[in-house]
Structure formats: structure tokens, C-alpha cells
Amino acid sequence: MAGPLLSVRDLVVEFPTRRGVLRALDKVSFDIAEGEVLGMVGESGAGKSLTGAAIIGLLEPPGRVASGEIWLRGTRIDNLPREKMRRIRGRRIGMVFQDPLTSLNPLYTVAQQLIETIRTHMDVSEKEARARAVALLDRVGIPAAARRIDDYPHHFSGGMRQRVVIALALAAEPELVIADEPTTALDVSVQAQIIDVLKEICAERGASVMLITHDMGVIAETADRVAVLYAGRLAEIGPVRDVIQSAEHPYTSGLMGSIPTLTQVADRLTQIPGSMPRLNAIPQGCAFNPRCTQALERCKVERPELIAREGGRQVACWLYDKQVQNV
Amino acid sequence: MSDVLLSVEGLTRRFDVSKPWLNRVIEREERQFLTANADVSFEIRKGETFALVGESGSGKSTIAKMIVGLLEPSGGVIRFDGEEMDFNSGAAMRQLRRRFQMIFQDPFASLNPRWRVGDIIAEPIHTFGLLKGAEVTREVGRLLDLVGLSAADAEKFPHEFSGGQRQRIAIARALSSKPEFIVCDEPTSALDVSVQAQILNLMRDLQDEFGLTYLLISHDLSVVRHMAKRIGVLYLGRLVEIADAKRLFVEPQHPYTRMLLDAVPDLALSGRRRTPVTGEIPNPINPPPGCAFHPRCPHVMPVCRARVPALSETATGHGACHLLTGDAD
Numbered sequence A: 001m002a003g004p005l006l007s008v009r010d011l012v013v014e015f016p017t018r019r020g021v022l023r024a025l026d027k028v029s030f031d032i033a034e035g036e037v038l039g040m041v042g043e044s045g046a047g048k049s050l051t052g053a054a055i056i057g058l059l060e061p062p063g064r065v066a067s068g069e070i071w072l073r074g075t076r077i078d079n080l081p082r083e084k085m086r087r088i089r090g091r092r093i094g095m096v097f098q099d100p101l102t103s104l105n106p107l108y109t110v111a112q113q114l115i116e117t118i119r120t121h122m123d124v125s126e127k128e129a130r131a132r133a134v135a136l137l138d139r140v141g142i143p144a145a146a147r148r149i150d151d152y153p154h155h156f157s158g159g160m161r162q163r164v165v166i167a168l169a170l171a172a173e174p175e176l177v178i179a180d181e182p183t184t185a186l187d188v189s190v191q192a193q194i195i196d197v198l199k200e201i202c203a204e205r206g207a208s209v210m211l212i213t214h215d216m217g218v219i220a221e222t223a224d225r226v227a228v229l230y231a232g233r234l235a236e237i238g239p240v241r242d243v244i245q246s247a248e249h250p251y252t253s254g255l256m257g258s259i260p261t262l263t264q265v266a267d268r269l270t271q272i273p274g275s276m277p278r279l280n281a282i283p284q285g286c287a288f289n290p291r292c293t294q295a296l297e298r299c300k301v302e303r304p305e306l307i308a309r310e311g312g313r314q315v316a317c318w319l320y321d322k323q324v325q326n327v
Numbered sequence B: 001m002s003d004v005l006l007s008v009e010g011l012t013r014r015f016d017v018s019k020p021w022l023n024r025v026i027e028r029e030e031r032q033f034l035t036a037n038a039d040v041s042f043e044i045r046k047g048e049t050f051a052l053v054g055e056s057g058s059g060k061s062t063i064a065k066m067i068v069g070l071l072e073p074s075g076g077v078i079r080f081d082g083e084e085m086d087f088n089s090g091a092a093m094r095q096l097r098r099r100f101q102m103i104f105q106d107p108f109a110s111l112n113p114r115w116r117v118g119d120i121i122a123e124p125i126h127t128f129g130l131l132k133g134a135e136v137t138r139e140v141g142r143l144l145d146l147v148g149l150s151a152a153d154a155e156k157f158p159h160e161f162s163g164g165q166r167q168r169i170a171i172a173r174a175l176s177s178k179p180e181f182i183v184c185d186e187p188t189s190a191l192d193v194s195v196q197a198q199i200l201n202l203m204r205d206l207q208d209e210f211g212l213t214y215l216l217i218s219h220d221l222s223v224v225r226h227m228a229k230r231i232g233v234l235y236l237g238r239l240v241e242i243a244d245a246k247r248l249f250v251e252p253q254h255p256y257t258r259m260l261l262d263a264v265p266d267l268a269l270s271g272r273r274r275t276p277v278t279g280e281i282p283n284p285i286n287p288p289p290g291c292a293f294h295p296r297c298p299h300v301m302p303v304c305r306a307r308v309p310a311l312s313e314t315a316t317g318h319g320a321c322h323l324l325t326g327d328a329d
Helices: A048-055 A082-088 A110-121 A126-139 A158-170 A188-205 A216-222 A240-245 A250-257 A322-326 B021-027 B060-067 B090-097 B117-127 B134-146 B151-155 B163-175 B193-210 B221-227 B255-263 B302-306
Strands: A006-017 A020-032 A037-041 A064-072 A093-096 A176-180 A208-212 A225-230 A233-239 B004-016 B033-045 B049-053 B075-080 B100-103 B181-185 B213-218 B230-235 B238-244 B317-319
Touching (some): A006 A048, A158 A176, A176 A188, A188 A216, A208 A216, B033 B238, B049 B060, B117 B151, B163 B193, B213 B221
Parallel strands (some): A037 A225, B049 B230, B181 B213
Antiparallel strands (some): A006 A020, A006 A064
């Protein structure tokens, strides 16, 4: 058994500013296994998208990976020269972004964009690339793909455009697809279809997926495991069912309680007081301690590391520290 | 019934989306209209929360704008507390305006960035001449307190607040003219879930305290489920179903409602069986003939392509579908 497909170790992303260095990601570690769908959730500013951008080497300057390592199937990729990284991006790691209108070039037809992508990464003829492109569009559910491939992006509706973007991401048969809020700009009825397509096609090709979203519902439907980020740190990571049905970290359980559902109707939603701290004001100790109802003295001074729990789950919370529990 | 606060009858709004006159003459094109709402009728009772749900382009926000008087309807009648709204009489509208307010989706766009929070909240008080002098400041402080901010925040500018706090300011402003009815257009869709929970709880508390009536507009079925007593489902500008919130989710009558419910991600991981969703909302400039939903409907019949179904009584409320009335051919 080989190691994980992607392994992120103690990743730290920093933004140097005039008023000091902001730490946007602080020692984030996780693995993605072959063929696995890892969900990455958190509220705005938690660092979900940054994690994705750091992995594919597209951090906006002045943001930089300050320390930590990223390994893709045994190769370290966080310190590669630009040209080498460019060849991994698209070829071995595909990307789907939130807004399908901005991730497609409005001046080129879908065919031109797909064929260019395929021919950049694979040694095939123009004709063969076109055939592949049509097959891909057909696979992602675009009706009359052979005819519509010569249309421009604005000819497609939002949902159809996102299907094109998925086709583009998968064009070079990557091992990992990073999908950053792929359905946030879409209506619910279209969202369900896009999620299904993404899930099916990745399973078919054995590609792993890192699904970044703020929507727990999408994660519940799609992911195998989920990682919860809070203020740039991992709060909890584990199998989806465990995390959603019996969250252990107080932040995760608060978050789950604050989501209204169709099935249970409570009079009031659980409310986490306050809001997520700004990057320049992350409290000492556990970043969540000022909002936590179960905070201990220790939480205010010492930052909790990820603590292994049953079933492969890890929680960064002192409540689950063995030494404390034994006392 | 006498406890109806707002009633809407046959509300229709068309937008002229034609090309400029010269282009029309040269290219020999007809005028083009987009029907944002067609024949929408519903009632909202005092003290209840009525919700309108639908996907983008279903005309939710257009209805909200017409009700608060920001847009004039092309047809139909809006009655507030028994009185017909007259869009041509400024004085009459002004009288009514005090009694209803609106909360918008984007708290970054709905607050003037150059005004202090205190002035923003006090504006309706001044407009309607409700209070004077030091009383205004005291009232602003009380309102800020009410929505979970502090009276000292009146001196600050909107940019000093987070999204959730700004939405609290927008709520305080809406409450300042002591309205009976508040139209909330996607009040939490720009917010994170944990902040959304805070705002939804606040809206409920205020409703209990002041007996407010809400029209809640949202695309999020779970938010609607949590807040509303009755729900209207819109599709391409028409109401397809109105029902009690409790029953709508258990026994959806219209095929579109059923499809929407099936599309909501299942957080409970119950593994309930769902029919896969197909298709997208058609272009409202050129909607399909008959029932607008027929190209996506799994139960489509010949009559659906020919005739627009009327809203008729169902077991749980009202629905507009030929299946429900049984007029198959």
C-alpha cells in the first residue's frame, strides 16, 4: 500500500503587511488518500481557499508558504521551480473555481480552450484532442456536445458553464481535483446536478477530490472525510458521518447546530456568540477559546494540537486530552 | 378574514427589454418584454411570517420591490391593511410607508458608507417626524441595544462592522419607524451560517416582542422552513404552490416543489431516496407555453403544454398544476 496521494504537513501561509506578518494558515496538516473526496469547510476567512491555492502554487503575492511541506505521491511540490509547477498544475492537479464565468476565457470557444488544455498536457493530434473534448463534454452532461463545443462561454447557462469548467479540469486526467466552492454561484436544483457529475466522473477516473465549500450539506452528500478549519487552523478532521452526526470540537458542534434543517424544527438555532477573530487578533491558546462555552484555563494559554480519536478522527481541543481526562 | 395585513391580487410586472428604437427599425424586431411576475396572489396575516422561495429569476425580489413601493406593478392590486396602494399619490404612499420597512440582502451595499450609524438609523425617524432633539439619540441607542450592539456604536461608520453586525444595523434602521410589516429580501444569504443563526434568532425575538409581520424572501429552503408559517413557491414569475410550512415539506403537491426539496443536500445522511433533478430554469423572455415547468416535469401531460394551470385548492393549501385539478385531457 502506497502512501497518501496528497500529504500536507504543518503548512503555514503568511502575508507580510506593513503592520506585521499575518498568519492565514497555521500548521495545517492533512492527507488525501487515492480516490478519496476530502471536504474542507469553514466560514469566510477561515483559510479554505488559501489551502487550495497553496497546494497548486497559486498564492497571490505577497502571500507565501512560510514553512511546512506539500507532497504529491511522494514528490515534494511546495518548493518546485515555477516551470515544473506549471506542468503539474492542470496535468496532475485539476482545478474548478467558484465562478464559471471568470474561469473561462470569453474570447475563445469552448473547443479552443479544451483542445489547448489537452494538447498542452498530452501528446495528441488536433483531431484526437477534439474528439476527446467532445467525449468529455458529453460525459459532463452537455446535450449535443459535438455541436455546442464551438459555442462561446456566454452561450451557456451558469450550470452548463460549470460543467464545461469541470470538463476542463479533467481534460488532462489529473490525479487530484481541487474544487473551490464549485456550486456556490448556482441554484439548488442545478447544484445537485453539478455535484453528482463531479462525484461520478472523479470516481470513474479514480481522481481524488479536495472539495472546498462553506455548505455542510454539500459536504454531507459528497465527501468521504471532512476537515473543519477555524481561523487558519484545523479544528477537526474525520469521516463525514462522525463529524456531522457527533461533532467533537465545540466549534464544529456549534456550527452544526446553527444550520437550519428541513427535518428537525427547533424554535431557536444554536448560536455561537461573537464572530471569527481577524487574522491580526487571533487570541492566545486555542483560537476558539473566547467563544467556547466549555473553555478551560489551559485553552487560554496553550494551543491544542490535533489529538487522535477513535475511527481515524482527529480533534484539536484540550477537552479530549488524555491527561486531563484521567484526572 | 379580518386579520389579513397584506393581500396581493393578480400582481403582474413586465420589464421592457427591447433593443433601442433605431435598432428595432433596422433589424425589424418587435418590442420584447420580460414578464418577471404574472398573476401572483397571496395574503399575509398579522403576526405571521410568510415566505417566498424560488430559484434565481423566479421573480422573488420583484415582488418585494413592488410591495414596498419601489417598483410600480404593471397590473394587479396590493392592499395593505385593507387599503389599496395607490402608486400615483405620493402623500398616500408616504402614510403607508411608515408602516412597512425593508431589510436587504447585502449589508455592504444597503448602508451609506459616508454616514454614521446613528444617522443611518435615525433617518426614518426624521423622515416621518416621529421624535425630536435628544429623544432621537436616546431612541437610536435603545434600538442599537435591542439588536445586540451598543449605544456607543452610533458614532461609528459602517465599515467598522462585520457583515453580521451591519445586518443588525439594517434591522435597527428598519425598526426605527415602528413598522408593523417588514419585507426581508434574502436577509442572511450574504452571511456565514453561524452568523446567519444569530440574525435569524434576532428576527424571531423581535417578532415575538413587537408582533411584527414578515415577508421573507429566500432561495434557501431550510431557512424558510425554520422561519415561516406559510410558504409560497415561485417558478418563473408564477406561484406554483402555497402551503403551510409544516405540510409543504412533508406533502409537497406541485412537482416543482418536490424537485426543489429533493435538490436540498441531506445533512441528516438519512439516505432517503431521491429523484435526480434535471434541467434548468428557462429564459423568462421566452418562456415555454402552457405551464412553464412542463419541460422539466416528470409527469408532463399534453394539456400542460397548452394551458397555464390556475391556482386551485389542494389538501395543504393552493397549487397550480393540471395534475392537482385532474384535467388530464
